[in-house]
Amino acid sequence: MSESGLAQYKIDFIHLLVRAGILTFGDFTTKSGRRTPYFINTGNFCTGRQIEALGTFYAEAIEAALGDGYDNLYGPAYKGIPLVVTTSSGLWRTFQRDVSYTFNRKEVKDHGEGGSLVGHKYRGGERVVIVEDVVTAGTSIDESVPILRAAAPDLDLVAVVVSVDRQERGQTERTALAEIESRYGMRTFAICTIDEIVAYLRDHDIDGKRLLDDDLLTRIAAYRAEYGAV
Numbered sequence: 001m002s003e004s005g006l007a008q009y010k011i012d013f014i015h016l017l018v019r020a021g022i023l024t025f026g027d028f029t030t031k032s033g034r035r036t037p038y039f040i041n042t043g044n045f046c047t048g049r050q051i052e053a054l055g056t057f058y059a060e061a062i063e064a065a066l067g068d069g070y071d072n073l074y075g076p077a078y079k080g081i082p083l084v085v086t087t088s089s090g091l092w093r094t095f096q097r098d099v100s101y102t103f104n105r106k107e108v109k110d111h112g113e114g115g116s117l118v119g120h121k122y123r124g125g126e127r128v129v130i131v132e133d134v135v136t137a138g139t140s141i142d143e144s145v146p147i148l149r150a151a152a153p154d155l156d157l158v159a160v161v162v163s164v165d166r167q168e169r170g171q172t173e174r175t176a177l178a179e180i181e182s183r184y185g186m187r188t189f190a191i192c193t194i195d196e197i198v199a200y201l202r203d204h205d206i207d208g209k210r211l212l213d214d215d216l217l218t219r220i221a222a223y224r225a226e227y228g229a230v
Contacts, residue, residue, distance in 0.1 A: 004200055009060035010192050011200065012053070017164075018206045020050050023197070025216055032136065034227060037219040038194070040164050042079065042133040054163070055086030058131060059094050061191045062087070062161055068097065070127040070158050072120055074148060075103040076140045084131045104147055122152035130160045130186075136168070138176050145184055157186050164197070165190035169229045178229070
């Protein structure tokens, strides 16, 4: 644990978010119409070094949260496909855990072996972790759960892991991740929460630059007061 109170992999992840242009600060409008002082776009990951590092950070978060309490990683198409592959690789590289992965096609294949799933073929009884980027409304999870439940009997949907928990209200006063936990009985966790990111960047420079000034901190606090949940 570092002097900031964060695990080193969380600190390294925050640095990657900033350096890769994944996390930016300013004045943005989300898909839901909310005006936000920060924006997270994981679609900006675009190099081998970045995606390898990201897989390691997911692996670290899964190891910290679950240990060996799972057998398979599932990545919802499309963004979940590279995430689930690099996370599986990261688990082997970092912890020597040889964990299978599966992802879905958007369109069901009607030739060859057919079906909509690629990778590990579910036999039944596997303990599955869904790997996502950022969950806002939980739509992709709502789409994934029926696919997984139809794939094989007695699949154990253990958890959902995301890159950043924005800690914002979903359809209720609870966060979208808390709503998923309640709806499906799955554990949810993130590599980092937005509160952890803001607390770290408030007190630390990235490459010699302080990203959060008093104005931004005030705007972030106001946004969290209006839309935030824990």
